[in-house]
Amino acid sequence: MVREKVVLAYSGGLDTSCILKWLIEKGFEVICYMGNIGQDEDFQAAREKALQIGAVKVVIDDIQESFVKEYVWPAINYGLLYENRYLLGTSLARPCISVGLVNCVKENKASYISHGATGKGNDQVRFELTCYTLMPEIKIIAPWRIEEFTKRFEGRQDLLKYAALNGIPVSVTPKAPWSMDANLMHISYESGILENPNNEPPEDLFIMTKSLFNSCNQSVRFEISFEKGIPIALKLANDQIVKHPVGILTTLNKIGGDHGVGRIDIVENRFLGLKSRGVYETPGGTILYQAHTDLEVFCLDKEIYRVKQLLRDRLSDYIYNGFWFSPEGQYVRNCLDLAGEKVQGTVKVQVYKGSVTILGRVSNTTTYNEDLVSMDRHSTFSPQDASGFINIQAIRLKEYHRLQKQNL
Amino acid sequence: MVREKVVLAYSGGLDTSCILKWLIEKGFEVICYMGNIGQDEDFQAAREKALQIGAVKVVIDDIQESFVKEYVWPAINYGLLYENRYLLGTSLARPCISVGLVNCVKENKASYISHGATGKGNDQVRFELTCYTLMPEIKIIAPWRIEEFTKRFEGRQDLLKYAALNGIPVSVTPKAPWSMDANLMHISYESGILENPNNEPPEDLFIMTKSLFNSCNQSVRFEISFEKGIPIALKLANDQIVKHPVGILTTLNKIGGDHGVGRIDIVENRFLGLKSRGVYETPGGTILYQAHTDLEVFCLDKEIYRVKQLLRDRLSDYIYNGFWFSPEGQYVRNCLDLAGEKVQGTVKVQVYKGSVTILGRVSNTTTYNEDLVSMDRHSTFSPQDASGFINIQAIRLKEYHRLQKQNL
Amino acid sequence: MVREKVVLAYSGGLDTSCILKWLIEKGFEVICYMGNIGQDEDFQAAREKALQIGAVKVVIDDIQESFVKEYVWPAINYGLLYENRYLLGTSLARPCISVGLVNCVKENKASYISHGATGKGNDQVRFELTCYTLMPEIKIIAPWRIEEFTKRFEGRQDLLKYAALNGIPVSVTPKAPWSMDANLMHISYESGILENPNNEPPEDLFIMTKSLFNSCNQSVRFEISFEKGIPIALKLANDQIVKHPVGILTTLNKIGGDHGVGRIDIVENRFLGLKSRGVYETPGGTILYQAHTDLEVFCLDKEIYRVKQLLRDRLSDYIYNGFWFSPEGQYVRNCLDLAGEKVQGTVKVQVYKGSVTILGRVSNTTTYNEDLVSMDRHSTFSPQDASGFINIQAIRLKEYHRLQKQNL
Amino acid sequence: MVREKVVLAYSGGLDTSCILKWLIEKGFEVICYMGNIGQDEDFQAAREKALQIGAVKVVIDDIQESFVKEYVWPAINYGLLYENRYLLGTSLARPCISVGLVNCVKENKASYISHGATGKGNDQVRFELTCYTLMPEIKIIAPWRIEEFTKRFEGRQDLLKYAALNGIPVSVTPKAPWSMDANLMHISYESGILENPNNEPPEDLFIMTKSLFNSCNQSVRFEISFEKGIPIALKLANDQIVKHPVGILTTLNKIGGDHGVGRIDIVENRFLGLKSRGVYETPGGTILYQAHTDLEVFCLDKEIYRVKQLLRDRLSDYIYNGFWFSPEGQYVRNCLDLAGEKVQGTVKVQVYKGSVTILGRVSNTTTYNEDLVSMDRHSTFSPQDASGFINIQAIRLKEYHRLQKQNL
Structure with missing residues (x-):
């Protein structure tokens, strides 16, 4: 029987390493995809780790330039800001990586994408909506939303045990108390x-x-x-x-x-x-x-x-x-x-x-006009015009006042 | 003949001192109004100067508390920001001062308000629209928009000459090259x-x-x-x-x-x-x-x-x-x-x-729920729900993709 | 063992009658709730039908006045219109009925609500979101989204068979080819x-x-x-x-x-x-x-x-x-x-x-001013003011033109 | 001395005929411009009338096709509607006519535009802003905003008298009591x-x-x-x-x-x-x-x-x-x-x-999908997904309810 192919968004960390193994256990042939968008990562080490765990292939895709030119630059141009403060750094990376995932799926004739994003977060949505938009027929495996998986791996300890059991190398650096x-x-x-x-x-x-x-x-x-x-x-x-x-x-x-x-x-x-x-x-x-x-x-x-x-x-x-x-x-x-x-x-x-x-x-594309705005020159500006401007603006305000008084 | 009464928004500076004198020349009885909204000003000296020039009365109105409570605090609450950056400090002061001006007009049974705001700026509009809204029958004299005045006072030199001629004291500090x-x-x-x-x-x-x-x-x-x-x-x-x-x-x-x-x-x-x-x-x-x-x-x-x-x-x-x-x-x-x-x-x-x-x-008025959002606890959250949520969101996106493909 | 109580939004029709029976089969005690919002319905006949099928109680709730005063009138006042044309008649009824359902749940100490809304439609969302908002702990049974139910009742024929089998009376009028x-x-x-x-x-x-x-x-x-x-x-x-x-x-x-x-x-x-x-x-x-x-x-x-x-x-x-x-x-x-x-x-x-x-x-609350707007009277309006108004509006436009020409 | 040239937006009616004469009296050389945008007008008669009054030239410009293609069609496409009801028929015509006026000015090397729009209305603004945008250096004569003119012509009777005096033919049809x-x-x-x-x-x-x-x-x-x-x-x-x-x-x-x-x-x-x-x-x-x-x-x-x-x-x-x-x-x-x-x-x-x-x-550019939306088919739709969708939407609502209860 031909095993179905999954492209896994692989990070090299504990979670996606365990997911990789688990997918293999479930009978999939797994291709690991790593998009290099400038994160500080030893891609070579990650590749070896994935292959050792059982990935049939590891694709390391340098998408830094695409990330900057097609996502970060437009975001700067558009002035994007979420809820007044957040510059959307992660939100911009997700569609960029998803394009890589979908391309990898197509090149490798896979029919599944899998990822390690959690069930309460935004990233699962960003990955999946992008993939569905680009390739509606794609099937997605999100282990952190699958009961069988979440029951088996209730906490980090379960992942560590599984890793030990399956010879998955684990970083010696203790995990930071945040992600x-x-x-x-x-x-x-x-x-x-x-x-x-x-x-x-x-x-x-x-x-x-x-x-x-x-x-x-x-x-x-x-x-x-x-x-x-x-x-x-x-x-x-x-x-x-x-x-x-x-x-x-x-x-x-x-x-x-x-x-x-x-x-x-x-x-x-x-x-x-x-x-x-x-x-x-x-x-x-x-x-x-x-x-x-x-x-x-x-x-x-x-x-x-x-x-x-x-x-x-x-x-x-x-x-x-x-x-x-x-x-x-x-x-x-x-x-x-x-x-x-x-x-x-x-x-x-x-x-x-x-x-x-x-x-x-x-700038040579501004209507800023030093001569016109100057307090020291009249230029083409007629101050009398401002009187008309104000008087017309005041009509509505005066009428409103009149009405309010009349209805007292 | 009874002279008509003007309330002049007086700052103590060269411009409004000359306007004060000029209004008196034009036959008005002038009451100078100074709203204290926290500017660094010697109000006593300004009062004496105005009286010396010929004001019939000088009203110094401490409106600092009103300014903070009725204008600045609401602006903070509303999160006001003009064109993404400006916190509207001057824009908020103008209606506050205008309320003071209108009250002064009413108390003194005046029929005019005058100010020294220039013809290209925002402040003329802010003063006048507020005054018209609060007291539609008010008449406003804006000398910097009156041809007779602007022809007579084409530059700072003309004001200085007029001051000298009329015994208007002029600050010895040289004017900063900005306002x-x-x-x-x-x-x-x-x-x-x-x-x-x-x-x-x-x-x-x-x-x-x-x-x-x-x-x-x-x-x-x-x-x-x-x-x-x-x-x-x-x-x-x-x-x-x-x-x-x-x-x-x-x-x-x-x-x-x-x-x-x-x-x-x-x-x-x-x-x-x-x-x-x-x-x-x-x-x-x-x-x-x-x-x-x-x-x-x-x-x-x-x-x-x-x-x-x-x-x-x-x-x-x-x-x-x-x-x-x-x-x-x-x-x-x-x-x-x-x-x-x-x-x-x-x-x-x-x-x-x-x-x-x-x-x-x-805060005790936030829906922030540490238990619910925690990555370490499931709480009442069912990760499977997120799958449904995403799949439903994807319907429209997949249909759009289908349509685009069909129309190629 | 005490059976759990469900309040079923009951219409008297084939679908909710079958759901009523099915819920009883699943071991629930079912209270049927019928909100009278002015639909043309024989409520008495529906009551008898429900009791005959096995409902422990049928609540017929005349909420017509509440519907008009609390939902329709505000909608008229707000001018609500969905996508430019739809006056939201159904959307307004759903929260009104949901309030009735939740009240019925509380009065009868039930812990479930069930309804016959389909899985592709808006009404399921409207019912459930309203119920969850009013009573977050409520549990909802939506049979048309439950696999066991939808597999058993794949089409109208299955419902008719089930009705016949269970002695559920079926209207002799043939169903219209629309809902x-x-x-x-x-x-x-x-x-x-x-x-x-x-x-x-x-x-x-x-x-x-x-x-x-x-x-x-x-x-x-x-x-x-x-x-x-x-x-x-x-x-x-x-x-x-x-x-x-x-x-x-x-x-x-x-x-x-x-x-x-x-x-x-x-x-x-x-x-x-x-x-x-x-x-x-x-x-x-x-x-x-x-x-x-x-x-x-x-x-x-x-x-x-x-x-x-x-x-x-x-x-x-x-x-x-x-x-x-x-x-x-x-x-x-x-x-x-x-x-x-x-x-x-x-x-x-x-x-x-x-x-x-x-x-x-x-109206006596309009600023419409026949005198002011009249073409036959000047009233307090100075046509010259309009010149200033237009000239000021034109500044920005002229500057834009200047810029475009300069950049040719 | 060379007389300055004015292009007058001429309608053939009493107002613009009197304006034509008045402009000539003021020393201008007047070119009458009539844009044909489909109004029911005897353009030939109007031409003769204008020439008889003293226009140096009458330009009759058939801009109907431009009006429909460049203004009406886009308005339909954009779905334009002013204050929920008005389809903007006049507002769309003004820029179209203004383009004609400006072209006429350029072809005839004129430096003025004049029109008969009143001082309280929208049309003066529409004409002038468009002309200023297209040709910032243009000068505009709006007699109904010029004191000399409005004092001389306080009502229709004054226009009729002036017409009689100057041999301006007046329509025998009595004016309708509206414009x-x-x-x-x-x-x-x-x-x-x-x-x-x-x-x-x-x-x-x-x-x-x-x-x-x-x-x-x-x-x-x-x-x-x-x-x-x-x-x-x-x-x-x-x-x-x-x-x-x-x-x-x-x-x-x-x-x-x-x-x-x-x-x-x-x-x-x-x-x-x-x-x-x-x-x-x-x-x-x-x-x-x-x-x-x-x-x-x-x-x-x-x-x-x-x-x-x-x-x-x-x-x-x-x-x-x-x-x-x-x-x-x-x-x-x-x-x-x-x-x-x-x-x-x-x-x-x-x-x-x-x-x-x-x-x-x-349409072949719609995502309307009869198969997907049908109540009789499941198609690719999983009703279970709707449960997840609703449950996720409900999280925020439940949390809000929790907060409100907690703060009682």
């Missing part, structure tokens, strides 16, 4: 000791960013240039210019990290309706977000900006919830691409002790 | 050298906040408690508790100022359609905004929060444009008051080198 | 021959309304008065005045029905993501919707109206999806109640051949 | 006896539509096909097919007019903040609006539809206010064009006694 997810854009932390929303995250949790207290004592200045809302160049203090997308992001991650930029500690609303606590560090993304925001209001027409913000808020929810490739996700991204076309120019930035300070901006 | 507006919540700077959006604001411009480089080298921690979205107590590191609204704001201004918190440098869209550059420092307001945002997402239902953000964005525009007391301003404020009722609890905050860090939060 | 749901506000039709969206609904489908061709040949005129957005009086041509809520609605249903008012045939998007075809007749609701809309724009401030429409669209979706009692449902209803407070007055209406014509309106 | 504006899409009526919002418009006011009582006694059926949201074919009962845009609109105007379709009587909010009463007849537009709405919800993805409606409401306001060519007008039109791309298919329509009934629809 994390890393990529080129950010690291997120949740669970464990972070579940108490009044517990301060310990300093040794953070990886990408120094604490404000240990961060560089020298401020740093640089310039970021954007075209159609997308970062195209980073000019450093030494006049070095970085143009490669991955290079721009990693350089800004280094600068931001050294200066303690981009940590947030929030409670957020998951798609499933649970409130959960997350700690994030997004050094380069935070710098880019702020520089882009500055340039955007500088460049965009006032009213287009307002429409854009409405669309942005919708898209932030779509993407957080896993709808990057949905009809509405695609549609709103197209609309926001149109808006971003006019966002062009250069922003001067200073970074120091966690603060991103905008020092100035230039 | 500023201060109140308990913030100071705003614009015009002059700031009109070039690529000019970095000079360090000596800032008054409320130290620069990041000169700010305190010791971080500070404190707790802010909110009830119905409104700050009710500030507990300092030494366990001292501040409860008076003005006290909370000024204490946070001091803390924030010492640590370089709350400077922004932006280009914004004025109501009149001009883009203009503004620099703002809002130390206490910035701390309160962040603490409130943290608590708000912690407390509010996910979907109420989304409606609230829509209303917030509308109200931010209304208030920036001068519509605090308009029908829609009142209506949306009422709606947002309803939303804020559930925002209650305490936020732990650390301030250091310009950064406001949220360290934890507690 | 319907009726209440005081409307009748909805779907499924069967309606599933082909290009099939014209047969004339004999409609119950509440005459066809345009057979409708009255005499037009009718009447006046509807509203207070705080709620209908308070219907004055007929003969000067008879109807004030009782149920009376107003049924009278307008009669008038509208006689004149063929309020039929729609649409494809709509269900909450589950399926597109489905529905035919609705809502005679009185359609008249009320149009009269209210007329008065509302007449009375409400222009900008409040715009906010209200945003909230209305959100609430329409909430209610369609079953979230009447959700946090956001309650919140937005509160906000819309505030908006409706100013909607007061009387609208003159003519109904004829399916058309609702508004003939005039009066 | 009207007509084009291919609609006729609007306002002012005069309509200013009392409780006055029923007299039957002889209506021109395009028969009254319900006198309308055809035979219903009519036809099919409208759309591509990318735009009407492309009208198939009549006799199988005749109309494809030309102007032909489709005029044919539907005839059908709708004969059957009394498309009259509304509303109070609306003008851009200037006044409430005003308008009566409109839009026979063909009403039919197209309803057919398009039917097809649109049939074809569009559920969530795209929601975004589209938000954008639609914004654009309706923009266009009503005169911002068709503004940055935001262009941007939102582009976004809505993207949404409309999937709206394709054919709608069966019946028209009778003022009612537009949709009888069915077909």
Whole structure:
């Protein structure tokens, strides 16, 4: 009998290693897929581990450039922000990895995808909705939602026992009392000791960013240039210019990290309706977000900006919830691409002790008109017009007052 | 002949002193109104100056508490932010002062209000729309929009000449090459050298906040408690508790100022359609905004929060444009008051080198459920439900994919 | 052993009669609950049938007045409309019935609710979300989603066989080739021959309304008065005045029905993501919707109206999806109640051949100002002000043009 | 001395004839521009009249096709509706005529535009904002806002006297006690006896539509096909097919007019903040609006539809206010064009006694799936999934209930 093929989103960790073994036990032929989106991982070691456990194949897919160009850059251009604060680092990575998974499925003529995402979280939804959108006939195995699996593995101890029993190597480093997810854009932390929303995250949790207290004592200045809302160049203090997308992001991650930029500690609303606590560090993304925001209001027409913000808020929810490739996700991204076309120019930035300070901006696609706005010149402006403007605006207000008085 | 009475919004500066004299020349009886909203002003000296120039009366009105309780606190509760960054410090002061002006008009049976706001700016609109809303029959004299006045006073030199000629005392301090507006919540700077959006604001411009480089080298921690979205107590590191609204704001201004918190440098869209550059420092307001945002997402239902953000964005525009007391301003404020009722609890905050860090939060009006969200417990949660949830969400996506394929 | 108690939402039809028997077979003690919301039903016959099948109790609950006052009237006041056309007749009935179900559960110390809603539809969601909101510990039995049940009853024939076997009386009238749901506000039709969206609904489908061709040949005129957005009086041509809520609605249903008012045939998007075809007749609701809309724009401030429409669209979706009692449902209803407070007055209406014509309106809560708007009088209006208004609006447009030209 | 050239938007009526003469008196060389957008006008007679009064040139510009294709068709595609009811017939014509005016200015090297729109209305704003957007350097003469003019012509009698004095021919038909504006899409009526919002418009006011009582006694059926949201074919009962845009609109105007379709009587909010009463007849537009709405919800993805409606409401306001060519007008039109791309298919329509009934629809760009939605088939649908879907939706609701109970 031919065994059915599963592509497993493999991380090399305890959970997905046990899932790998379990899938093999259940009679599947398992291909492990690892998307390299910049997480700090020994991919070679993971490959060997997977093969040793019994994977028929391990695909290591470097999707860093795609991640930056097709997901992070648009997110910066769109100004995405979930519930006012979260830059969506994980939410953006999920569709990118899912594309890799689906491609791997197609290339290997598999019919299943499996993953180690938990049943209460967002990532299961993001992975699966993306896969279903791209390949509706795909079948998905989510062990953490299968009773047989969850009964067998009620806690970490059960996984460790299973690993020992099956010769699955286990990291000697003790597991941190929280879980994390890393990529080129950010690291997120949740669970464990972070579940108490009044517990301060310990300093040794953070990886990408120094604490404000240990961060560089020298401020740093640089310039970021954007075209159609997308970062195209980073000019450093030494006049070095970085143009490669991955290079721009990693350089800004280094600068931001050294200066303690981009940590947030929030409670957020998951798609499933649970409130959960997350700690994030997004050094380069935070710098880019702020520089882009500055340039955007500088460049965009006032009213287009307002429409854009409405669309942005919708898209932030779509993407957080896993709808990057949905009809509405695609549609709103197209609309926001149109808006971003006019966002062009250069922003001067200073970074120091966690603060991103905008020092100035230039653009040739702005209606900013120094002559017109100047308090020292009349230019083409007739102050008398403002009287008419105000008087007309006041008509409605006066009538409302009249009505209220009349009805007393 | 009885002279008509004008209430002049008087600042004690060169412009409104000349306007005072000019109004007297035009045959008006002028009452000078000074609203004390926390600006650093020698009110006694200003009173004497106005009387010396010829004002029949000078009213100095301490409206600080009203400003904080009726305008700043609601703004914090509503989370107001104009174009993603500006906390509306000036926009909130204008209706508060206008109420004072209108009351002064009524008490003194005057029929005119006059002010020194310029013809290109937002403040003329804010003053006048508020006054018209509160007292539709009021007549307004805005000299900077009257041709006779603007022809006579084409530049600062003309004002200085007029002052000399009329014995109007002029400050010996040379005028800064920018204009500023201060109140308990913030100071705003614009015009002059700031009109070039690529000019970095000079360090000596800032008054409320130290620069990041000169700010305190010791971080500070404190707790802010909110009830119905409104700050009710500030507990300092030494366990001292501040409860008076003005006290909370000024204490946070001091803390924030010492640590370089709350400077922004932006280009914004004025109501009149001009883009203009503004620099703002809002130390206490910035701390309160962040603490409130943290608590708000912690407390509010996910979907109420989304409606609230829509209303917030509308109200931010209304208030920036001068519509605090308009029908829609009142209506949306009422709606947002309803939303804020559930925002209650305490936020732990650390301030250091310009950064406001949220360290934890507690509330008894949150649906945050540590037991439910925990990765270590199943609680009442059935992971199988998530499969159904995802599968149903996927129906529409799969159908869309099917349609696209069919139409290739 | 004590049998567990279920409250079954019972209709008297084949499906819920079989479910009743099946629940008894499964060992439950079943209380049948019938909410009378104005559907044309022989409640006495249904009671006897249920008792005969084995129900321990049948509760017939006349909730007509509650339905009109607490659900239909607010919906009219809010102007609810799903996807631009559907007046939400069924969606409004579901929370009303659910309140009855939950009360029945509490009074009878039951721990289960069961219903006959299908697995693809909206009603299952509306019933269950409302019940869970009102009584989170309730357990729900939805047979049409239970594999054992759906395997046993694959089609109507299986139900008929089961009925015959168990002595369940079956109506001799052959089942219509569509399903319907009726209440005081409307009748909805779907499924069967309606599933082909290009099939014209047969004339004999409609119950509440005459066809345009057979409708009255005499037009009718009447006046509807509203207070705080709620209908308070219907004055007929003969000067008879109807004030009782149920009376107003049924009278307008009669008038509208006689004149063929309020039929729609649409494809709509269900909450589950399926597109489905529905035919609705809502005679009185359609008249009320149009009269209210007329008065509302007449009375409400222009900008409040715009906010209200945003909230209305959100609430329409909430209610369609079953979230009447959700946090956001309650919140937005509160906000819309505030908006409706100013909607007061009387609208003159003519109904004829399916058309609702508004003939005039009066209100003492409108800012409509005949004197001010008149083309024949200047009133307090200065036409010169309009020049200033336009010129200021044009600044942004001219600058945009300048920019585009410069970038050619 | 060379006289400056003005292009006057000329209607042939009393007002613009007097304005023409007055402009000549003021020393201008006047070119009269008449845009033919389908109004019922004797253009030849008007030309002769203008030349006789002293116009140096009369340009009669047939812009009917441009009006339908570039303004009416997009409006149908976008589903534009102002304040829930008005199809924007006049608002759409203004930018179309303004393009003609600006072209005429450029061809004739004029530097002024003049028009007869009144100072309280919307049309002055629409004309001028469009002209300023297209040609910022244009100067505009709006006599009804010039004090010299309005003092001289305080009422109709003054115009008649001036006409008599200057040999300006005056129509012998007495002026109707209201004003009207007509084009291919609609006729609007306002002012005069309509200013009392409780006055029923007299039957002889209506021109395009028969009254319900006198309308055809035979219903009519036809099919409208759309591509990318735009009407492309009208198939009549006799199988005749109309494809030309102007032909489709005029044919539907005839059908709708004969059957009394498309009259509304509303109070609306003008851009200037006044409430005003308008009566409109839009026979063909009403039919197209309803057919398009039917097809649109049939074809569009559920969530795209929601975004589209938000954008639609914004654009309706923009266009009503005169911002068709503004940055935001262009941007939102582009976004809505993207949404409309999937709206394709054919709608069966019946028209009778003022009612537009949709009888069915077909499309190959819909995700409507008869098999999936059918109550008689399970298809790929698993009813069990709905349980998970509901349970997950209920988590938030149950938690909210828990919180409320805990805080009692």
